[in-house]
Amino acid sequence: MNGIKGFLIDLDGVMYIGDREIPGAVEMLRILNKKGYAFRFVSNTTRKSRRTIAERLLKMGFEIPENTIFTPPIAAIAYMMKKRGKNRCSLLVTGDAVSEFEDVCTGQPAEDVDFVIIGDAGEKITYESMNAAFRSLMNGAELIALERDRYWMAADGLSLSAGPFVSALEYATGKTAVVVGKPSKDFFALALEEMGLEPEEVAMIGDDISTDIGGSQETGMTGILVRTGKFREEVLERSGVKPDHIIDSIADLGIWLLPIPSLQNRP
Template identity: 50%
Template structure:
């Protein structure tokens, strides 16, 4: 089926450590000039959407905050649906700011939900043990993402996934996962653009999270050979991309 819209990952696809992938800013300008509907779908929970947009724009892009979708957006929607306003937030201060701006109160005791993002060095034993106890006592267990790792400026870096898995193992409970590869991460972005999943391509550097997750949601999965891409990860995943591009700079190839 012809591709009519794009979902584009950020880290490893547009930039690595704040440095743009060669040709990436020009590729996004071409997408804009062609009038192709698109959204930037990131599992990043280290920064707020405002900070993500500012960093990309400093790197030579022209991307607005409302073009970016992160798991925090989905989390806030879920909390509203369930009437939850008191949470324990395991994430960076920047990510916490989006919750506080939405009226969510953080509490280390009596939290109705434990929400885990990428806390980096904040994942200490005491923090994880406290989260374990609260989840065990019945708090809603939400994972903003469960990526295994991501490509930072100084190399591959653990993401939130390994810590989410540890708490799942310890509590015997599965987290409610909101970021990619959850189908909602892709389908909600398609709905915002008013496009059908079958006519939408997801471009990412993670064979499981981006490509496999998109294909499971009926989107076209496109893998780029930048960021965390590796031939061994592709081979071991068992996922077959619909197309592989050298980088986002070759995006025109998706449209013949």
């Protein structure tokens, strides 16, 4: 763990399960802060805003500033901001995540945008909205996908996620979406940029061997697998991914932590 100055930390399964803190997680967060490590909480949640996520975390005892939470909508905004002069966007997104884009993607005619951002859009998917997105793309806009999952389990049964509609727009236009969620390299790179750190200075802590560990290792980060959340020994064995470290839970991270006096946390 020499040279590690910051952490990307998965939320669900690493910091909490259901509505309960993983024992020791709150204390570990306090230690990380005290020792001056940089960190971002990375989640693939595309429907919730950072505010909603932070409020939920607070109820579990985590005092996590909104601006240390890094989600696909935030990554999408970071991606757009890097392209100076190009920030007109249209949205195929639902849920309160839409509020993240309030200052960026509203009131622009579909024909005239630089980016089409598609997430799990639910009822907002219509022929008209898909066609508007298609025309924007044919007019030169870039396609940003907050995720490309196939489906998810809704209350009334399996339901289409963003992936199928991303594929539809890719097929129609011949373009390839930039995916700004784990495990895409673009997502991890944007999170690192926000912290101002290089991949070799950062460790990713997660419970998903492929999305969290495989993905971060491919970007050049250190991958630390926790044995909480969705961790399963047999999935680890079958994965072909070799974590740099495996710890029982995030509470055990402390044994490696050195103070980093030169670095202030930079949320």
